[in-house]
Amino acid sequence: MMYQKIMLFILSGFVFTAPAMADEKVILGGDSTAQQYIPVAFSLNVGSLGYGVAMMWDTQQNIGITLGYKNNQLLYDKNISTSLGSFKRQSKQSKSTFVQAEWHPFLEQSSLFVKSSYLAFGMAYLQQDYVLKSATNHLNGDMTSHEISPYLGIGVRPMLGLHWGWLAEVGVNYMSQPSFSFSGTEQRPKLAQKDLWLPSAQVGVVYHF
Numbered sequence: 001m002m003y004q005k006i007m008l009f010i011l012s013g014f015v016f017t018a019p020a021m022a023d024e025k026v027i028l029g030g031d032s033t034a035q036q037y038i039p040v041a042f043s044l045n046v047g048s049l050g051y052g053v054a055m056m057w058d059t060q061q062n063i064g065i066t067l068g069y070k071n072n073q074l075l076y077d078k079n080i081s082t083s084l085g086s087f088k089r090q091s092k093q094s095k096s097t098f099v100q101a102e103w104h105p106f107l108e109q110s111s112l113f114v115k116s117s118y119l120a121f122g123m124a125y126l127q128q129d130y131v132l133k134s135a136t137n138h139l140n141g142d143m144t145s146h147e148i149s150p151y152l153g154i155g156v157r158p159m160l161g162l163h164w165g166w167l168a169e170v171g172v173n174y175m176s177q178p179s180f181s182f183s184g185t186e187q188r189p190k191l192a193q194k195d196l197w198l199p200s201a202q203v204g205v206v207y208h209f
Helices: 002-017
Strands: 040-047 050-057 063-071 078-082 085-103 117-133 140-156 164-174 179-182 197-208
Touching: 040 063, 040 164, 050 085, 063 117, 085 140, 117 164
Parallel strands: none
Antiparallel strands: 040 050, 040 197, 050 063, 063 085, 078 085, 085 117, 117 140, 140 164, 140 179, 164 197
């Protein structure tokens, strides 16, 4: 009984907040599914910024909102450039919470791959801590970046059946100058401009209600 009340509450909220399309019915009879009037999906993702979960809500026919969380950086060690030289960056802790809007501009196309593609615009709260090691000047230190970062990406999210699908997305975050702390020197280096851009890629499995 409680489950039915919760479902009724969700359905009522959607009816009042999301306009029905003029050429389709909200409920199509005995063969209708919740996907037709509860445009919500969840995904499990893994990628260059770690693993995480996301909730997607298609607020309009071609506009959606995604809320997500990622944890545990999986990137291999990367060399970065600073004003004190080059360092190998090793992740100590990495997590992010993000929200993004997705625009699906090709819904009228016949190709499943093309019609399920989208552009993503959003923001992420990045919490990243790195250990820096230098092989040239024997300096070791830490790099910390806790900030809200703008995001731009492109992806594809096709359905494989009534409820299941998959997604793939690539994008980039822009960071401001992080904080540095080095042993043996009081200098405060700056990260090279090219390393302020944080590229990312992810794939995932999607379940539509």
